[in-house]
Amino acid sequence: MAEIKVPELAESITEGSIAQWVKKVGDRVEKGEFIVELETDKVNAEIISEEAGVLTQILAGEGDTVLVGQVIAVVEAGEGAAPAPAAAVEAVAVPTPQAAPAPVVEETSGERVIASPAARKLAREKGIDLAAVSPVDPQGRVRVQDVAAHGTAPVVAAPVAAAPKAVVAVDESRVTVEKMSRRRQTIAKRLLEVKQSTAMLTTFNEVDMTNVMALRSRKKDQFFESTGSKLGFMSFFTKAVVAALKKYPYVNAQIVGDEIHLNNFFDIGVAVSTEEGLVVPVVRDADRKNFSEIENSIADLAKKARDKKLGLNDLSGGSFTITNGGVFGSLMSTPIMNGTQAAILGMHSIKKRPVEVDGEVAIRPMMYLALSYDHRIIDGKDSVGFLKTVKELLENPEDLLLNS
Template identity: 45%
Template sequence: MATEVKIPNVGESITSANVARWHKQDGDTVSKGETVLTIETDKVSNDLEADAAGTLKILVPEGDEVAIGTVVATIEESAAASQDAEPADSAPSSSSDQASAPAPAASANDGKVIEIKVPAAGESITSANIGRWHISNGDSVAKGDILVTLETDKVSNELEAEDNGTVNITVQEGEEVDIGTVIGTLTVGSAPAQSQQQSQPEASAPAASEPAKPAAAAPAPAASAPAAPVSMKPDLAVVPDPPERSGQAQSEDNGRTTRKKMSMLRRKIASHLVNAQQTAAILTTFNEVDMTAVMKLRKEVQEDFVAKYGCKLGFMSFFVKATVQALKDVPGINARIDGTDIIENNFFDVGVAIGTEKGLVVPVLRDCDQKGFAEIEQEIIDYAGKAKEGKIQLSDLQGGVFTISNGGVYGSLLSTPILNPPQSGILGMHTIQQRPMAVNGEVVILPMMYLALSYDHRLVDGKEAVTFLLRIKDCLENPGRLMLEM
């Protein structure tokens, strides 16, 4: 019986995919649930798992682009698996084999060496940084244990152990390697059996030193099966930890300065910002908003809001909804330049900048015009958690039409935000400060916030930019009308 490996449907607008990397060779035996193939589309990468155990027959080689639904391989479910299990079932019938019965039950793949490779993470990503090994060289791990965190210029990925066994690390933390690089190996085997053998060197040493004498192993045939991983281990390349890993800080000039490698995320941010400055005519216009009404409304409904939705009503949802209303009223800013064409967006996916220890990421809130305040607040909380844990996905960062950056959380009073290409506008929020303001001929202390709109002057004129900011100001100073989308 054969099980087909097909290219799945990964999105409404995606009609084809690239066979990026086979994790197994043609003719290899695979287990159900084991990753066999990574496919890439113009938006995401997906790992395909085996739906059955058997022998893999590859029909489409790496690098080929195929249509959604194409059968790229089959898995032949042979009788070999059931035959392999028979000796274990029949072992109790022979008194001489009773001692060896538990050994085959440990794993049929004992001694197999699995390469730990850097997987494809997206069409434009060609390398990754070894962010952190979660285990040490020589550690025993269980299937599904997290082995290493890889960092690219966009996202972080965690690699898990494909089977039980012992890990051999060949590339250290802080090193940058190409996609597909082998950064370690996993020798499959029962961890307790290996640790027992390693704790009794006097028993294993004679067998290793006298391989030509099969009689030495004859009295204990059960021990010969798990010995394979142990005898193979010295042949594996073990890379010792260098005195100073490239990812660590190094002192120079007798400690007066410190040099450390720039992270891939920080390098990407730097390149992205410089590119924005060089490819767009960025201009910034400012205004200020009285936050009295928003603060009063939040105070009045906060307790009920938390009780109903399980999250607090923050400022960001007001700014997201105000931005959506302003984009509707000034559609010229909800557009981008593509060569000599203008692409007008008819949807409202808003990016929200989130600062992390490793740098700034901008996950996108989808279809904000169709979401309420509670949905927006919860999504922001979820993204903040994923960013903190380094689990933001590439798909989370793509497709935004406008960005909001809140420097106010750090105390910023005024700044000029830089565009997030290919978007044509970004709104900068700042700290709320009590300031004296003239109201009806009297001086009143009000909670004021400066707003900054940076925009691409090639596409957006000053009149549109000012109108956009004034629309946001009006929405925030009259939140009741905002909620009614007026």
């Protein structure tokens, strides 16, 4: 008999939801065969069977929340293993969650403290007693965010009696109620966290796309013939962003506790829209890639996003993000920063507008650019300079070969 358990995917993932069972009770299962899809707040993961046999029990139904380490199914070895009684299968009993693999327990000041490795490392570096850190996790596990926030005195409000929760009657003939997916809940939570924990400000500029469009029109066929890749706008923007980040390194930074970490790498997140919401896969080492490699990377990541095949490594560790609302017709917006990054660049629709060129009015294809940034570490001078650099490089795209 083999128990199918929720695997440990990453330190930050402790639970997920059953998205769908691709096998049903009584089905034959081969070793290594995909039997159930798990939805987490970051990625969808395919869970396989470690043993060949017959699926005899399903212990968690679609939509149920399950913990890392929890048994969700049973596979009996052999060709003719009998399935579980029908009544038990139909009920889809959810067992008491099994304990996830235990994190390292560290004794500090005589107390046993459950903490993640990253939290312990940061606590040692800052000389913080883990026992004095107040974790947000209801199970008492100390994470790196708790250590980073330690010492920041919260504002204590006067106690207020909790108002009874209102029960809203829904007229199902007039309102369709949908449960938020785990990923949508996580997106909502993180956007609120960014808005509440940063001093976010947005500055704007506009870029004349005439020269980029002309260069792209002249070179796109030759580019495709020589590289097999389509020449889009994202490679131009990625190259311009990398050059500007090198010139303004604080835009490529992040705050960790009371420290500023200046990233010496250029892993550029590219926002991709999917049916379940926006995801931001990362183009690694964009400064070392040519136009073709950037276009291929973006195309591959976008396909993986649409096919729900993105892995944790595809989504983690970006230093800066580009989002293109222009593909949906957005003329101007204020994008919200991604995670702990210090800034995000928003692209928008290209619209022909009258502008002044050399003292005369001309009709040019113009695009508004928006840079949202954390004003705690990026000053107005750097934000404006960054956008101005991106604008100048895009209006003179040949310079990208020299400056990126």
